[in-house]
Amino acid sequence: RRRLRVIDSTCPLVTKVHLETKQAATRGYDVLLVGHRGHDETVGTLGEAPDQTRVVEDAGEVAALGEIERPVFVVTQTTLSMDDTAGVIDEIRDRYPAAEIRNDICYATTNRQHAARSIAARADLVLVVGSRNSSNSVRLREVAEDAGATAYLVDGIEDIDPAWYEGVEVVGLTSGASVPDELLDPIIEDLRGRGVTKVEPVVLTEEDVEFRLPDGLAT
Template sequence: MTLVDDSADSLLPDWAPDDEVAVLTQTTLSVGDTAQSIDAIKQRFPSAVVRNDICYATTNRQFAVTEMAVMVDLVLVIGAVNSSNCNRLREVAASHGVPSYLINGPEEIEASWLDGVSKVGITSGASTPEVLVESVISALAPDKVTMLSGVEEDVSFTLPRELR
């Protein structure tokens, strides 16, 4: 097993192009960065088998932030600073040239961030409690919220036998 954490060709293993290769990904990686890495792997190892392991909620939120970033002047990502998912969301927004901050609640919003800002995009990590999102909305402008439609997440999981 070899860990590849970048799409740089020099970081790929020096195996023969026809070697059997399987690709697994961390569930909370950036969708865009992962695609670049997979493209590099597929160029070097054309028969590589790629399994899409990125969490559906992570994927959906990253795509939503990409769409939202072009509509707003600032993005606030609500969630824990140690959350890979939340950090990726902030990075995705920032990669589109939008000032972006990861906060855990409204008390962390700095007034200077809002100078000259007319539209604020708000998103959250998959496990961020809704009450935190609502508290940030209430602190900013609860009467001026425009909800963007996203992918309907109707995924359900079966409990393991031991827990049923």
Template structure:
């Protein structure tokens, strides 16, 4: 058995920035630093930061007045920003800049008087934040059938925006349905789907062509990790989403000539390394990495932390 690693995999620039914001805040201000929701969707990352003094809360009202607070990479609604201001919190915004770009687009479309359609998954923190950033009704759809059911006349001027972590292929289909349903449509096509999502999906397709078994390291509540597993399965591989090496069932790889390994954008590389070590203990004879895109994107930290 050989182990084949996808390239790229794991942390994206938005996750690196978000985690670094919490780490630097702890260094500058000392614990506790309060974080609204999981900073990113990965239990290992959250537990590591909690051990250093980060306190994770569900709502702003749980944070003491005047404390240091961090908003997660998924973004928040304007209502949450207002609540933080009322509590005089020292806020560090770890929203991914690509998510912020979607917020800005949605507000611009609404200001133009267009109906705003958001392609995304109901209940996802990014979707909740995006809908709460636009001071106009936002119509949420996830499928072409939901586009058909929108309570809008055909001649309604429509604009659309997208959740950043969706599949390029799935989103393209929903966008095509929007364009077919309405006469006047504007939007960014698939450009709102982040570079990291696209790169990791391309890499897992290549991985599934080579390896009959594909293991995706990531959290069960991670949208991009789930989609990586789905894509690998669609390409014909036996694909599994696992939180870490301990979750690996040896029966999954028994008899496999090659096992592919990738990781969602919020999964740290150390989890991949642990999984590779587990596969070696199960008889893996070699480990190789596929050629792929080398990402060099970086996002600036908030000014109050950048010089630290």
């Protein structure tokens, strides 16, 4: 044995969804998990109570569900779009009025989606920095597009095509919840080099939530 130390750095908000699912199943509920099949978070949550949990991706899938005899408990993948989730939750309420519903979308994801919508309403082009396998980054691009802006998802400055800036007067810049500033700063500096003279931060909500460090890291 190598005696390696294991540190659980799972997001506490994701852990909360796991616990809610496990506890609901223990209490005799059938669980509806609103999320994307195959997404790592959804797979993990499903594993807490696979025999009592069904994944639903959209309102159509909820409408196609048969009668559920046991009480219904609802949890959500934390990185979903607020708009997409709202439609599914509304359908669940219509089908199962007594359902116990937890809306577990991450506060950071929610705040960024609000900000992306605000930015997109004022910008010609929105750049979203984040990985293509990051659900919340993908949703940010979709939110910006739905708000009327041209939007691209990029891993960093190396993915940006300068041709995107042609005819653009206002550029919006946002990022996925876990993207470090080190990936945004070069883009801002590049924009300054292209003649941008005003950089305006958009803060709609001050985030003051703090989580304790995982066991093994706290001092």
